Amino acid sequence: MKLQKNTALALYSVLEFAGEPARYISAAEIAAKYGVSPHHLAKVLAELARAGLVESVRGVGGGYRFVGNARRLTLLDVILMFEDIASRPAGAAATPVERALDTVLDEIDENAKATFGSITVATMLGLIERQEAAKAVAPARRRKAA
């Protein structure tokens, strides 16, 4: 499945900020890292700030900081701020074929929601850490085997 651009940006930002909760990170730094315009990112960050997930400080050394609860905030919580991942209106299917196809799409939606709803920001940070550790170990193993 593919998330909308703003949703993905919100998730990247939340995870970047939550990964370094003591540091104020500038919007420009996140924008450069993910190849988006700071103007575009600013709208996403404003939404996160309105929801109380990040706080911002202006001026030199300023930026954004994660102030949410990383052990409680799930990916689904952030996603639903920007899009409805089950966007098909209920009862819109008019034909038997549409209804049958909707049944399959509903199954996919329910699994997607269960996945996003069970993964917290803290769990994601753990996953990032494990993947990076494995990435660091893999070349060393290859060198040893060669």
Next chain:
Amino acid sequence: MAAPSERRTAPAAPAARARRAPRTAAAAAEAPLVIRPVRRADLAPVVAIDATVTGIEKRAYWESVYRRYGAAAQAGRTFLVAEQAREVLGFVIGEVRDWEFGSPPCGWVFAIDVRPGARLGGIGSALLQAISARFRAAGVTKLRTMLARDNTLILSFFRSQGMMAGPLISLEMDLPPA
């Protein structure tokens, strides 16, 4: 012979003092957490924890589980409890299953629970680590479980332990009347 117990979050307390039941809640929280094989006397608190969480008391079911996974369990079957200050606060049950669904032998966890008032203290993690250690000792390198997708609390717990979706999909259907 019973497998040795694992002690977690153990403060440096004299052994004799640790054996006495602490008098206060604070002292109870400081007592060492012990993960050990289930005993018959643990069934009552296990039934009570399950009844608190599910709202249904299933004494006969738990007796049956105890017979199969606790007392005289076959190799690969594990039923552990978490005990602190002589109180059973949680349990985990699982077994090594060989070539089920065409999959190489792996460890299945089919029940894990912690008394609601004792959660968020690492007891669930300690139970899962303990059963994982037993599965590793039995020679398997994969841990699996299955749960309802709307059981967000336990789903989040397993996720926090590093578990991801596996290669199996659960399917079901209503059987039409004969």
